[in-house]
Amino acid sequence: MSVLVIAEHENGVLKPETAKVITAAVKIGGDVDVLVAGSNVAAAADSVAGIAGVTSVKLVDDANFEHQLAENTADLVVELAGGYSHILASASTTGKNILPRVAALLDKSQISEIIDVVDADTFKRPIYAGNAIATVKSLESQKVITVRASAFDAAGEQGPVSVESLSNGAANSLSRFVGVEQTESERPELTAAPVIISGGRGMQNGDNFALLNGVADKLGAAIGASRAAVDAGFVPNDMQVGQTGKIVAPDLYIAVGISGAIQHLAGMKDSKVIVAINKDPEAPIFQVADYGLVADLFDVLPELEQAL
Amino acid sequence: MKVLVPIKRVIDYNVKARVKADNSDVDLTNVKMAMNPFCEIAVEEAIRLKEAGSATEVIAVSIGDKACQEQLRTALALGADKAIHIETDATLESLHVAKLLAKLVEQENPELVILGKQSIDADNNQTGQMLGALTKRGQGTFASKLVIEGSNAVVTREVDGGLQTVSLALPAIVTTDLRLNEPRYATLPNIMKAKRKPLDVIAADSLGVDLTPRVELVRVDEPAKREAGVIVESVEELVTKLKTEAKVIS
Numbered sequence: 001m002s003v004l005v006i007a008e009h010e011n012g013v014l015k016p017e018t019a020k021v022i023t024a025a026v027k028i029g030g031d032v033d034v035l036v037a038g039s040n041v042a043a044a045a046d047s048v049a050g051i052a053g054v055t056s057v058k059l060v061d062d063a064n065f066e067h068q069l070a071e072n073t074a075d076l077v078v079e080l081a082g083g084y085s086h087i088l089a090s091a092s093t094t095g096k097n098i099l100p101r102v103a104a105l106l107d108k109s110q111i112s113e114i115i116d117v118v119d120a121d122t123f124k125r126p127i128y129a130g131n132a133i134a135t136v137k138s139l140e141s142q143k144v145i146t147v148r149a150s151a152f153d154a155a156g157e158q159g160p161v162s163v164e165s166l167s168n169g170a171a172n173s174l175s176r177f178v179g180v181e182q183t184e185s186e187r188p189e190l191t192a193a194p195v196i197i198s199g200g201r202g203m204q205n206g207d208n209f210a211l212l213n214g215v216a217d218k219l220g221a222a223i224g225a226s227r228a229a230v231d232a233g234f235v236p237n238d239m240q241v242g243q244t245g246k247i248v249a250p251d252l253y254i255a256v257g258i259s260g261a262i263q264h265l266a267g268m269k270d271s272k273v274i275v276a277i278n279k280d281p282e283a284p285i286f287q288v289a290d291y292g293l294v295a296d297l298f299d300v301l302p303e304l305e306q307a308l
Numbered sequence: 309m310k311v312l313v314p315i316k317r318v319i320d321y322n323v324k325a326r327v328k329a330d331n332s333d334v335d336l337t338n339v340k341m342a343m344n345p346f347c348e349i350a351v352e353e354a355i356r357l358k359e360a361g362s363a364t365e366v367i368a369v370s371i372g373d374k375a376c377q378e379q380l381r382t383a384l385a386l387g388a389d390k391a392i393h394i395e396t397d398a399t400l401e402s403l404h405v406a407k408l409l410a411k412l413v414e415q416e417n418p419e420l421v422i423l424g425k426q427s428i429d430a431d432n433n434q435t436g437q438m439l440g441a442l443t444k445r446g447q448g449t450f451a452s453k454l455v456i457e458g459s460n461a462v463v464t465r466e467v468d469g470g471l472q473t474v475s476l477a478l479p480a481i482v483t484t485d486l487r488l489n490e491p492r493y494a495t496l497p498n499i500m501k502a503k504r505k506p507l508d509v510i511a512a513d514s515l516g517v518d519l520t521p522r523v524e525l526v527r528v529d530e531p532a533k534r535e536a537g538v539i540v541e542s543v544e545e546l547v548t549k550l551k552t553e554a555k556v557i558s
Contacts, residue, residue: 010469069474070437071446093467097449100402100437109403109522112432122526127431128325132334135526174446174480178462178473191468195556219557227486237452237466237487244346244426244486246468252556262324269534273554275546281539290537290554293546303543308557 001030001120002055006077006089006098007048012040014047016192017090019154024147025088026053026155027117033058033084037076037169039066049160057163064171067180068094072172074101079168081106084142085120091146091247092191103144110144111136113247115151129243129266150191150249150270183238190241193222195252198241198268199234200226202257202278202297206234211298212256214305224248224268226258242267257297260285309456309478311354311363312418314409315347315383317376318429325429331527334429343379346424348386349484352491353454354422355387362456365389367416371408373397377507384502385494391505396512398519402430406438411515413443418479420461425450425483436483446476450485 003025008015018034025032032053036045037060045059058080065073077098081087087102089095091113103110115133116124122137123145190196197212197219212223224241225234241248243266253271258264260276260283268274269288276289279296286292293300319325320340328335343351357363368383370376371394380391394408413421426433440447448454448463452471455462461476466485476482494502512519540546550557 067472070440070449074441093450093465096433097437097447100434101441101447103434104403104406104438104441107403109401110432110434110438111523112434126531127528128319128334128429129431130531131325132327133529133531135529137524137526139522139524174444174477175448176475178475180467180469180473181471183470231487236470237485238468238470243428243431252550252554263321269531273550273556274534274537275550286537286539288534288537290535291546291549292537292539293543294539300543304547307543307547 001028001085002083003028003030003032003086003088004081004084005032005034006095007034007036007044008090008092008094009036009038009041009044012043014044016154017092017149018048019051020149020152021088021090021147022051022053022155023152024114024117025086028086028120030085031055035060035077035080037065037073038068039063045163046160049163050157052156052158054158054161056161059163059165060169061165062169064169067177069172069175069177070097070101071174072170073098074105076169077102078105081142086143086145088145088147090149095146099144099146106142106144108140108142108144109138110146111138112146113148114145115148129262130269131262148247150247183236187216188220188222190222190224190239190246190248194250195219195221196224196248196250197221197254197256198224198226198258199229199256200258201228201232203229203234209235211301215301215308218305218308226264255285256301258285259283260288309363309420310365310367310416310418311357312367312369312413312416312421313350313354313383313388314369314421314423315351315379316344316424316427317341317370317372317379318344318427321345321428327528327530331529333525333528341375343382344424344427346426346484348491349486349488350422350424351383351386351388352489353484356489357456358387367392367418369394369409369412371396371400371405371512380507381502382494384505385499386492389505391507393507393509394512394515395509396519398512399521400519401521401523402432402434403438403522404517404519406435406442407517408512408515409439410442411517420478420480420482422482422484425485436481440481445480447481448474448476449483451482452485452487454482454488
């Protein structure tokens, strides 16, 4: 058995999801090779080499893969996939974009967003917005899998293994990168933050989201939002936590002015401790909260900032 | 430009799925069904392209048993010109669906296929990307904006770090995210008119795709229940509990 993991990186820096996907790969068993494909990603490859459990690193450092577009990245993965029993990537927007394309090219059914490895063929994954957990067994000779990173701990460190430079892959003739609007933030990323404070429709407008800053500063927290808040234009889409946004599982999740639609709960109910602040005592968010505070968020937030 | 819009019949998004007592699957008996929300957005986008003059024909397609004709009629009422039902009682995986759609793409040769990015039942998020691979077309997934510029589709994508824009050479595949548009409702006259629009039925078996399962559903469980929490009376009590009881802040 041997596993190929597709590393995730941004601006040349390895993303924390990769060490979590490596944990899933180690649990499957056998050698774990990691592909780092991108442009100016030698440093990311060196980071991967030092993650415990990694057998070897394959580096494709080429301008063709600068933006990791799905079409030629999938072709590259297929080129390198021979001999591997499992191909894994994070269920991030990058992994979700590339891996089903890989699976179809290899003529394999993909298993999406696993949250546990039962054995090398059998995995658990949430379905119906997390209202059910399916145990599925892949009958494929080669398994193509995306991993919900928040369900696995990050692998530790090791003395670095070797990094092999490859010159595989080709240019992309089907799609072309035009531009990116990256959200700049000093705060930790939602999917990696130990503490998250999220606002919902109850925040009333985008300006009021600034009220979350004070608490977030004190706790070193990332700031998230419900779909209602994103749809209303209060905050950008990359802040959305939920079934179709980001799936998070921090140590502490503070939901402020969020009613708790099942689609939102699907994105955060695996958090260790959940706090809900809402003035409606009937809000469904209280059914999953460890600590509920029925109060007006505009009174609570300044008080909470003071108390921390 | 011809646009193909595959749609899926799924559990209504307001309904909470329940697991069967024997843990064999989710229980969908007597559950309200509807068009997958992301597919509604796909239908809406296709109709808007037609209204804007970029699209000439919108074809809705659904794969499944007879019941999915209900969702195809909805698509027709919303403005699709024609519907195709690929009929099968088999439980299909995304790869099977993508292969059946690839056959249809071969027959119909649409310049654009718009799909939902995921269905809210299986939550797979695979079909569009797989169809891209099988038809050797470029893909613009998780679209929040779609603009046709000559022989290209310019797609703004919702990605983890913000928004990414790509330009796809047509023909291409696009999958929809939530903020691409706000779907309209079907009006009564249009619902009546939809009954007279063409709906062709094709047997899935006739398309020559091997539909043998490749993934076995071993069992389905309820997710771990969270312990019932407590209601605190004040911010002070909350902070104390977080420090001394939950120990998640210091």
